[in-house]
Amino acid sequence: MNIYSFPRVGISFDDPTVPPRDSSTIAFLPALSVIPLLQHAGVPAKPTVAAGDLVREGMLVGRSQGPLSANVHATVPGRVIREVSWKNAEGRICDALLIRMGGGFELLGKKETAYSWADLSPHELIRLIAEFGIVEMEGPGRPVAAVLNCEKTGKRDQSLVVRCVFDDPWLASDYTLCRERLKEVVEGSAIAARAGRLNRIVFAVSHREKELGRKLLSEAASYKFPSSLVITGSRYPQHNQREMELALRTYERRKGILLGSVVVLGPATLAAIYGAVKLRKPVLDRYVAVGGSAVKNPQVMKVRIGTRIGEVFAECGGFVDKPERMASGSPFLGQAVTDLDEPVIKTTYAVFAILGRQAMEGRARNCIGCGECRAVCPVGLDPEELFKRARRFQNGDQAGSPRASAGCHGCGCCELVCPSRLPLSQVIAGGNSHAG
Ligand code: SF4
Protein backbone atom coordinates (compact mmCIF):
# COMPACT_ATOMS: atom_id res chain seq x y z
CA MET A 1 0.00 0.00 0.00
CA ASN A 2 1.33 3.44 -0.96
CA ILE A 3 1.94 6.04 1.72
CA TYR A 4 1.26 9.65 0.66
CA SER A 5 3.16 12.32 2.49
CA PHE A 6 4.21 15.95 2.15
CA PRO A 7 7.62 16.11 0.47
CA ARG A 8 9.80 18.11 2.85
CA VAL A 9 11.05 16.95 6.24
CA GLY A 10 8.83 17.75 9.27
CA ILE A 11 9.38 15.69 12.42
CA SER A 12 8.35 12.45 14.11
CA PHE A 13 7.91 12.77 17.82
CA ASP A 14 6.53 10.91 20.79
CA ASP A 15 5.67 12.35 24.15
CA PRO A 16 5.72 9.96 27.13
CA THR A 17 3.48 12.30 29.13
CA VAL A 18 0.53 11.91 26.72
CA PRO A 19 -2.28 9.74 28.18
CA PRO A 20 -2.88 6.19 26.91
CA ARG A 21 -5.36 6.33 24.05
CA ASP A 22 -6.88 2.85 24.14
CA SER A 23 -9.96 3.91 26.15
CA SER A 24 -11.65 6.90 27.77
CA THR A 25 -13.14 7.70 31.17
CA ILE A 26 -16.14 9.92 31.86
CA ALA A 27 -15.55 13.05 33.91
CA PHE A 28 -17.99 14.09 36.67
CA LEU A 29 -20.68 16.59 35.72
CA PRO A 30 -19.66 20.09 36.83
CA ALA A 31 -21.60 21.56 39.78
CA LEU A 32 -20.68 24.98 38.34
CA SER A 33 -20.17 25.29 34.61
CA VAL A 34 -18.64 28.20 32.71
CA ILE A 35 -20.17 28.56 29.23
CA PRO A 36 -18.23 31.08 27.08
CA LEU A 37 -20.16 32.96 24.40
CA LEU A 38 -17.15 32.68 22.09
CA GLN A 39 -16.04 29.08 21.56
CA HIS A 40 -15.39 29.51 17.84
CA ALA A 41 -13.57 31.67 15.32
CA GLY A 42 -15.46 34.88 14.64
CA VAL A 43 -18.09 36.89 16.47
CA PRO A 44 -19.31 36.01 20.00
CA ALA A 45 -22.87 34.76 20.43
CA LYS A 46 -25.34 37.13 22.09
CA PRO A 47 -26.75 35.85 25.41
CA THR A 48 -30.42 34.82 25.37
CA VAL A 49 -30.60 34.37 29.15
CA ALA A 50 -29.64 36.53 32.13
CA ALA A 51 -28.65 36.07 35.76
CA GLY A 52 -31.40 34.28 37.69
CA ASP A 53 -32.87 32.46 34.67
CA LEU A 54 -33.40 28.70 34.73
CA VAL A 55 -31.86 26.77 31.81
CA ARG A 56 -32.42 23.24 30.50
CA GLU A 57 -29.74 20.81 29.36
CA GLY A 58 -29.03 21.61 25.71
CA MET A 59 -30.98 24.91 25.75
CA LEU A 60 -29.87 27.81 23.56
CA VAL A 61 -28.15 30.37 25.81
CA GLY A 62 -26.19 32.36 23.18
CA ARG A 63 -27.53 33.25 19.73
CA SER A 64 -25.27 33.31 16.68
CA GLN A 65 -24.65 36.77 15.23
CA GLY A 66 -24.35 35.67 11.60
CA PRO A 67 -22.40 33.21 9.44
CA LEU A 68 -19.16 33.99 11.27
CA SER A 69 -20.68 33.22 14.64
CA ALA A 70 -22.23 30.13 16.27
CA ASN A 71 -25.04 29.25 18.67
CA VAL A 72 -24.04 28.33 22.22
CA HIS A 73 -25.99 25.93 24.45
CA ALA A 74 -26.17 25.08 28.16
CA THR A 75 -24.59 21.69 28.77
CA VAL A 76 -26.25 21.04 32.14
CA PRO A 77 -29.62 22.10 33.57
CA GLY A 78 -29.59 24.73 36.31
CA ARG A 79 -29.69 28.43 37.05
CA VAL A 80 -27.57 31.21 35.59
CA ILE A 81 -25.71 32.71 38.56
CA ARG A 82 -24.11 35.61 36.72
CA GLU A 83 -22.10 36.63 33.67
CA VAL A 84 -18.33 36.48 34.15
CA SER A 85 -15.40 37.91 32.17
CA TRP A 86 -11.70 37.22 32.22
CA LYS A 87 -8.67 38.11 30.15
CA ASN A 88 -6.98 35.08 28.64
CA ALA A 89 -3.22 34.66 28.04
CA GLU A 90 -3.53 36.40 24.65
CA GLY A 91 -5.17 39.42 26.30
CA ARG A 92 -8.60 38.66 24.82
CA ILE A 93 -11.64 39.33 26.98
CA CYS A 94 -13.79 36.19 27.37
CA ASP A 95 -17.41 36.58 28.45
CA ALA A 96 -19.25 33.57 29.81
CA LEU A 97 -22.36 32.44 31.67
CA LEU A 98 -21.84 30.82 35.07
CA ILE A 99 -24.45 28.08 35.59
CA ARG A 100 -25.10 26.24 38.85
CA MET A 101 -26.30 22.72 38.06
CA GLY A 102 -29.76 21.76 39.33
CA GLY A 103 -32.96 20.04 38.20
CA GLY A 104 -33.50 17.10 35.89
CA PHE A 105 -31.52 16.10 32.81
CA GLU A 106 -33.59 15.82 29.64
CA LEU A 107 -30.91 14.17 27.51
CA LEU A 108 -28.35 12.48 29.78
CA GLY A 109 -29.24 8.85 30.44
CA LYS A 110 -32.41 9.03 28.31
CA LYS A 111 -33.02 6.86 25.25
CA GLU A 112 -31.97 8.86 22.22
CA THR A 113 -34.31 9.30 19.26
CA ALA A 114 -32.55 8.81 15.93
CA TYR A 115 -33.97 10.96 13.12
CA SER A 116 -33.67 10.00 9.47
CA TRP A 117 -31.85 12.52 7.32
CA ALA A 118 -32.27 10.64 4.03
CA ASP A 119 -34.97 13.01 2.76
CA LEU A 120 -33.44 16.24 4.01
CA SER A 121 -32.06 18.70 1.47
CA PRO A 122 -28.52 20.12 1.81
CA HIS A 123 -30.13 23.40 2.85
CA GLU A 124 -32.05 21.70 5.70
CA LEU A 125 -28.92 19.86 6.84
CA ILE A 126 -26.93 23.09 6.93
CA ARG A 127 -29.72 24.70 8.95
CA LEU A 128 -29.57 21.90 11.57
CA ILE A 129 -25.77 22.11 11.75
CA ALA A 130 -26.04 25.86 12.36
CA GLU A 131 -28.97 25.54 14.79
CA PHE A 132 -27.00 23.20 17.07
CA GLY A 133 -23.91 25.40 17.01
CA ILE A 134 -21.51 22.96 15.35
CA VAL A 135 -17.99 24.33 14.89
CA GLU A 136 -14.68 22.69 14.05
CA MET A 137 -13.70 20.92 17.27
CA GLU A 138 -10.04 21.92 17.10
CA GLY A 139 -7.99 24.86 15.89
CA PRO A 140 -9.77 28.19 15.73
CA GLY A 141 -13.17 26.47 15.42
CA ARG A 142 -14.74 27.82 12.24
CA PRO A 143 -18.56 27.47 12.18
CA VAL A 144 -19.16 24.32 10.10
CA ALA A 145 -22.31 25.63 8.39
CA ALA A 146 -20.17 28.37 6.80
CA VAL A 147 -17.44 25.88 5.82
CA LEU A 148 -19.91 23.54 4.09
CA ASN A 149 -22.23 26.09 2.54
CA CYS A 150 -21.10 25.83 -1.09
CA GLU A 151 -23.91 28.20 -2.16
CA LYS A 152 -22.02 30.85 -0.24
CA THR A 153 -18.50 29.77 -1.18
CA GLY A 154 -19.46 29.14 -4.82
CA LYS A 155 -17.12 26.13 -4.96
CA ARG A 156 -18.19 22.91 -6.72
CA ASP A 157 -16.42 19.61 -7.40
CA GLN A 158 -15.24 19.32 -3.86
CA SER A 159 -14.21 16.34 -1.74
CA LEU A 160 -14.63 15.85 1.98
CA VAL A 161 -11.40 14.76 3.62
CA VAL A 162 -11.90 12.98 6.94
CA ARG A 163 -8.70 13.74 8.80
CA CYS A 164 -7.67 10.78 10.96
CA VAL A 165 -3.97 11.66 11.00
CA PHE A 166 -2.38 11.37 14.42
CA ASP A 167 1.04 12.87 13.76
CA ASP A 168 0.72 14.89 16.97
CA PRO A 169 0.49 12.53 19.98
CA TRP A 170 -1.77 15.05 21.73
CA LEU A 171 -4.48 14.16 19.20
CA ALA A 172 -4.99 11.07 21.40
CA SER A 173 -8.54 12.29 22.09
CA ASP A 174 -9.43 12.11 18.37
CA TYR A 175 -7.95 8.63 18.10
CA THR A 176 -9.96 7.38 21.10
CA LEU A 177 -13.12 8.92 19.69
CA CYS A 178 -12.53 7.18 16.35
CA ARG A 179 -12.20 3.82 18.08
CA GLU A 180 -15.21 4.26 20.35
CA ARG A 181 -17.61 6.09 17.99
CA LEU A 182 -16.51 5.00 14.52
CA LYS A 183 -20.07 4.61 13.18
CA GLU A 184 -20.92 8.18 14.24
CA VAL A 185 -17.80 9.53 12.56
CA VAL A 186 -18.65 7.77 9.30
CA GLU A 187 -22.34 8.74 9.30
CA GLY A 188 -21.31 12.30 10.21
CA SER A 189 -19.04 12.24 7.14
CA ALA A 190 -21.94 11.14 4.90
CA ILE A 191 -24.14 13.90 6.34
CA ALA A 192 -21.40 16.52 5.86
CA ALA A 193 -20.83 15.38 2.27
CA ARG A 194 -24.56 15.68 1.49
CA ALA A 195 -24.85 19.04 3.28
CA GLY A 196 -21.90 20.48 1.36
CA ARG A 197 -22.92 18.88 -1.97
CA LEU A 198 -19.51 17.22 -2.03
CA ASN A 199 -18.76 14.55 -4.61
CA ARG A 200 -16.47 12.21 -2.71
CA ILE A 201 -15.34 11.23 0.78
CA VAL A 202 -11.64 10.58 1.33
CA PHE A 203 -10.56 8.99 4.60
CA ALA A 204 -7.01 10.22 5.23
CA VAL A 205 -5.49 7.94 7.86
CA SER A 206 -1.89 7.87 9.06
CA HIS A 207 -0.07 4.65 8.18
CA ARG A 208 0.35 3.55 11.80
CA GLU A 209 -3.47 3.31 11.94
CA LYS A 210 -4.09 1.41 8.70
CA GLU A 211 -6.53 -0.96 10.41
CA LEU A 212 -8.64 1.98 11.55
CA GLY A 213 -8.67 3.20 7.94
CA ARG A 214 -9.98 -0.14 6.68
CA LYS A 215 -12.77 -0.09 9.28
CA LEU A 216 -13.77 3.46 8.31
CA LEU A 217 -13.93 2.52 4.62
CA SER A 218 -15.87 -0.66 5.32
CA GLU A 219 -18.44 1.26 7.40
CA ALA A 220 -18.72 3.90 4.66
CA ALA A 221 -19.75 1.25 2.11
CA SER A 222 -23.35 1.51 3.32
CA TYR A 223 -23.62 5.13 2.15
CA LYS A 224 -24.02 6.17 -1.45
CA PHE A 225 -20.97 8.41 -1.73
CA PRO A 226 -17.86 7.35 -3.61
CA SER A 227 -15.32 6.83 -0.83
CA SER A 228 -11.65 6.04 -0.75
CA LEU A 229 -8.85 5.55 1.73
CA VAL A 230 -5.59 7.47 1.55
CA ILE A 231 -2.80 6.28 3.82
CA THR A 232 -0.69 9.26 4.82
CA GLY A 233 2.66 9.68 6.51
CA SER A 234 2.84 10.11 10.29
CA ARG A 235 5.38 12.92 10.39
CA TYR A 236 4.19 16.16 11.95
CA PRO A 237 2.66 18.45 10.53
CA GLN A 238 0.94 15.99 8.17
CA HIS A 239 -2.50 16.89 9.57
CA ASN A 240 -2.14 20.60 8.70
CA GLN A 241 -4.26 21.77 5.77
CA ARG A 242 -1.25 22.62 3.57
CA GLU A 243 0.62 19.35 4.15
CA MET A 244 -2.61 17.37 3.81
CA GLU A 245 -3.29 18.97 0.42
CA LEU A 246 0.25 18.23 -0.79
CA ALA A 247 -0.19 14.54 0.03
CA LEU A 248 -3.66 14.42 -1.54
CA ARG A 249 -2.50 16.04 -4.79
CA THR A 250 0.12 13.32 -5.17
CA TYR A 251 -2.60 10.70 -4.56
CA GLU A 252 -4.83 12.45 -7.11
CA ARG A 253 -2.13 12.40 -9.79
CA ARG A 254 -1.10 8.79 -9.22
CA LYS A 255 -4.65 7.40 -9.04
CA GLY A 256 -6.18 9.66 -11.70
CA ILE A 257 -9.02 10.58 -9.30
CA LEU A 258 -10.26 14.18 -9.44
CA LEU A 259 -10.63 15.48 -5.88
CA GLY A 260 -11.25 19.13 -6.76
CA SER A 261 -10.99 21.51 -3.84
CA VAL A 262 -11.07 19.82 -0.46
CA VAL A 263 -12.95 20.42 2.78
CA VAL A 264 -10.98 18.89 5.67
CA LEU A 265 -12.83 17.96 8.88
CA GLY A 266 -11.64 15.98 11.90
CA PRO A 267 -13.41 13.07 13.61
CA ALA A 268 -14.69 15.08 16.60
CA THR A 269 -16.35 17.59 14.25
CA LEU A 270 -17.97 14.79 12.24
CA ALA A 271 -19.31 13.12 15.41
CA ALA A 272 -20.76 16.52 16.40
CA ILE A 273 -22.45 16.83 12.97
CA TYR A 274 -23.93 13.37 13.52
CA GLY A 275 -25.27 14.52 16.91
CA ALA A 276 -26.87 17.65 15.43
CA VAL A 277 -28.57 15.98 12.46
CA LYS A 278 -29.26 12.43 13.61
CA LEU A 279 -29.97 13.10 17.30
CA ARG A 280 -30.98 16.79 17.08
CA LYS A 281 -28.74 17.84 19.95
CA PRO A 282 -25.88 20.30 20.42
CA VAL A 283 -22.35 19.39 21.48
CA LEU A 284 -22.63 18.72 25.21
CA ASP A 285 -19.27 17.06 25.80
CA ARG A 286 -16.02 16.23 24.07
CA TYR A 287 -13.00 13.93 24.39
CA VAL A 288 -10.02 15.65 26.01
CA ALA A 289 -6.48 14.23 26.40
CA VAL A 290 -5.31 15.22 29.90
CA GLY A 291 -1.62 14.79 30.71
CA GLY A 292 1.84 16.28 31.13
CA SER A 293 4.63 15.55 33.61
CA ALA A 294 2.78 17.28 36.49
CA VAL A 295 -0.41 15.19 36.19
CA LYS A 296 -0.68 12.08 38.39
CA ASN A 297 -2.87 9.88 36.17
CA PRO A 298 -2.98 11.12 32.57
CA GLN A 299 -6.06 9.91 30.70
CA VAL A 300 -8.41 10.62 27.82
CA MET A 301 -11.66 11.86 29.35
CA LYS A 302 -15.12 12.60 28.04
CA VAL A 303 -15.77 16.02 29.57
CA ARG A 304 -18.86 18.26 29.61
CA ILE A 305 -18.24 21.55 27.82
CA GLY A 306 -18.02 24.22 30.52
CA THR A 307 -16.22 22.03 33.09
CA ARG A 308 -13.41 24.00 34.69
CA ILE A 309 -9.95 22.79 33.74
CA GLY A 310 -8.93 22.62 37.43
CA GLU A 311 -11.66 20.01 38.01
CA VAL A 312 -10.44 17.98 35.04
CA PHE A 313 -6.90 17.87 36.48
CA ALA A 314 -8.34 16.97 39.91
CA GLU A 315 -10.14 13.98 38.38
CA CYS A 316 -6.81 12.78 37.03
CA GLY A 317 -5.49 12.60 40.61
CA GLY A 318 -4.26 16.20 40.70
CA PHE A 319 -0.62 17.21 40.42
CA VAL A 320 2.50 15.37 41.56
CA ASP A 321 4.01 18.79 42.25
CA LYS A 322 3.28 22.43 41.48
CA PRO A 323 3.14 22.80 37.69
CA GLU A 324 5.30 25.43 36.04
CA ARG A 325 3.16 25.69 32.95
CA MET A 326 -0.41 24.74 31.99
CA ALA A 327 -1.99 25.02 28.56
CA SER A 328 -4.67 23.68 26.30
CA GLY A 329 -3.74 22.05 22.99
CA SER A 330 -0.40 20.58 22.07
CA PRO A 331 2.63 21.57 24.21
CA PHE A 332 4.35 23.56 21.49
CA LEU A 333 1.25 25.13 19.93
CA GLY A 334 -0.97 25.27 23.00
CA GLN A 335 -2.51 28.35 24.56
CA ALA A 336 -1.46 29.06 28.13
CA VAL A 337 -4.03 28.44 30.85
CA THR A 338 -3.47 31.02 33.57
CA ASP A 339 -6.56 30.32 35.66
CA LEU A 340 -7.80 26.85 36.62
CA ASP A 341 -11.37 28.22 36.44
CA GLU A 342 -11.06 28.50 32.65
CA PRO A 343 -13.41 25.97 31.07
CA VAL A 344 -13.15 23.19 28.53
CA ILE A 345 -14.75 24.54 25.34
CA LYS A 346 -15.75 22.97 22.02
CA THR A 347 -12.19 23.21 20.64
CA THR A 348 -10.31 21.89 23.71
CA TYR A 349 -8.82 18.59 22.51
CA ALA A 350 -6.05 18.42 25.14
CA VAL A 351 -4.98 20.08 28.40
CA PHE A 352 -1.60 19.57 30.01
CA ALA A 353 0.46 20.68 33.00
CA ILE A 354 4.24 20.36 33.20
CA LEU A 355 6.70 20.47 36.07
CA GLY A 356 9.33 23.13 36.64
CA ARG A 357 12.13 20.77 35.57
CA GLN A 358 10.52 20.28 32.16
CA ALA A 359 9.70 23.98 31.92
CA MET A 360 13.30 24.95 32.84
CA GLU A 361 14.46 22.84 29.93
CA GLY A 362 12.28 25.13 27.86
CA ARG A 363 14.02 28.36 28.93
CA ALA A 364 15.35 30.36 25.98
CA ARG A 365 19.10 30.70 25.49
CA ASN A 366 21.04 32.19 22.57
CA CYS A 367 21.03 30.78 19.07
CA ILE A 368 24.00 28.49 18.54
CA GLY A 369 23.63 28.42 14.76
CA CYS A 370 23.14 24.66 14.61
CA GLY A 371 20.72 24.80 11.65
CA GLU A 372 18.29 22.25 13.12
CA CYS A 373 15.36 24.62 12.53
CA ARG A 374 16.16 24.91 8.81
CA ALA A 375 16.50 21.16 8.55
CA VAL A 376 12.92 20.47 9.67
CA CYS A 377 10.88 23.36 8.21
CA PRO A 378 8.31 21.73 5.86
CA VAL A 379 8.03 24.95 3.86
CA GLY A 380 11.78 25.33 3.30
CA LEU A 381 12.12 28.59 5.23
CA ASP A 382 15.03 29.74 7.37
CA PRO A 383 13.39 30.07 10.81
CA GLU A 384 16.56 31.39 12.46
CA GLU A 385 16.73 34.31 10.02
CA LEU A 386 12.97 34.96 10.18
CA PHE A 387 13.11 34.95 13.97
CA LYS A 388 15.90 37.51 14.02
CA ARG A 389 14.07 39.72 11.51
CA ALA A 390 10.82 39.52 13.46
CA ARG A 391 12.65 40.46 16.68
CA ARG A 392 14.28 43.44 14.91
CA PHE A 393 10.88 44.51 13.58
CA GLN A 394 9.35 44.25 17.05
CA ASN A 395 12.15 46.56 18.25
CA GLY A 396 11.17 49.18 15.67
CA ASP A 397 13.70 48.35 12.91
CA GLN A 398 11.67 48.58 9.67
CA ALA A 399 14.49 46.83 7.80
CA GLY A 400 13.44 43.73 9.69
CA SER A 401 10.13 43.62 7.73
CA PRO A 402 8.36 40.33 8.46
CA ARG A 403 6.88 39.98 4.95
CA ALA A 404 9.38 37.29 4.06
CA SER A 405 7.82 35.05 6.72
CA ALA A 406 4.47 35.00 4.89
CA GLY A 407 4.95 31.33 3.92
CA CYS A 408 5.16 30.24 7.57
CA HIS A 409 2.03 28.45 8.73
CA GLY A 410 3.05 28.25 12.35
CA CYS A 411 3.47 24.47 12.56
CA GLY A 412 6.03 24.82 15.37
CA CYS A 413 8.50 22.19 14.04
CA CYS A 414 11.42 24.63 14.24
CA GLU A 415 10.60 25.54 17.82
CA LEU A 416 10.30 21.92 18.87
CA VAL A 417 13.78 20.97 17.67
CA CYS A 418 15.63 24.18 18.64
CA PRO A 419 18.22 23.18 21.30
CA SER A 420 18.27 26.79 22.55
CA ARG A 421 14.49 26.63 23.08
CA LEU A 422 13.93 29.91 21.27
CA PRO A 423 10.22 30.76 20.75
CA LEU A 424 10.72 30.65 16.99
CA SER A 425 7.24 29.99 15.62
CA GLN A 426 5.54 32.27 18.16
CA VAL A 427 7.76 35.21 17.22
CA ILE A 428 7.64 34.48 13.47
CA ALA A 429 3.84 34.14 13.56
CA GLY A 430 3.70 37.44 15.47
CA GLY A 431 5.65 38.94 12.59
CA ASN A 432 3.11 37.55 10.14
CA SER A 433 0.29 39.26 11.93
CA HIS A 434 1.99 42.59 11.25
CA ALA A 435 2.46 41.85 7.59
CA GLY A 436 -0.18 43.47 5.43
S1 SF4 B 1 6.71 27.39 12.24
FE1 SF4 B 1 7.06 28.33 10.22
S2 SF4 B 1 9.29 28.59 10.07
FE2 SF4 B 1 8.90 27.14 11.76
S3 SF4 B 1 9.02 25.11 10.81
FE3 SF4 B 1 6.84 25.70 10.74
S4 SF4 B 1 6.57 26.71 8.73
FE4 SF4 B 1 8.81 26.61 9.12
Ligand code: SF4
Ligand atom coordinates in the same frame (compact mmCIF):
# COMPACT_ATOMS: atom_id res chain seq x y z
S1 SF4 C 1 17.62 25.54 15.86
FE1 SF4 C 1 17.69 27.25 17.32
S2 SF4 C 1 19.84 27.36 17.92
FE2 SF4 C 1 19.78 26.12 16.03
S3 SF4 C 1 20.04 27.62 14.34
FE3 SF4 C 1 17.85 27.41 14.66
S4 SF4 C 1 17.35 29.09 16.07
FE4 SF4 C 1 19.57 28.80 16.22
